[in-house]
Amino acid sequence: MVYDDIKKIFITNNKLKFKLYSLEYIVEQKENCVEIYAIYYENRKKQYNSFDELMNNFTVYNEPLINQMNRIQIIN
Numbered sequence: 001m002v003y004d005d006i007k008k009i010f011i012t013n014n015k016l017k018f019k020l021y022s023l024e025y026i027v028e029q030k031e032n033c034v035e036i037y038a039i040y041y042e043n044r045k046k047q048y049n050s051f052d053e054l055m056n057n058f059t060v061y062n063e064p065l066i067n068q069m070n071r072i073q074i075i076n
Helices: 003-013 051-057 065-071
Strands: 015-020 023-029 034-038 046-048 073-075
Touching: 003 015, 003 051, 003 065, 015 065, 034 051, 046 051, 051 065
Parallel strands: none
Antiparallel strands: 015 023, 015 073, 023 034, 034 046
């Protein structure tokens, strides 16, 4: 998946749902931040100032999401 395509989906819907490895994640635009969490761990929400910051700083298995673009599967 291409970064620009994922960002466009997020900007259009203010929400993005994707699967990475065995977990499904939700990225949502809140009032003044962008929030990400795994569906099974809703109490472990992380907040970032922007979508770009989230993609560069949120890590799964010590790798930022931006480096795992080929593993991300978008879910509708």
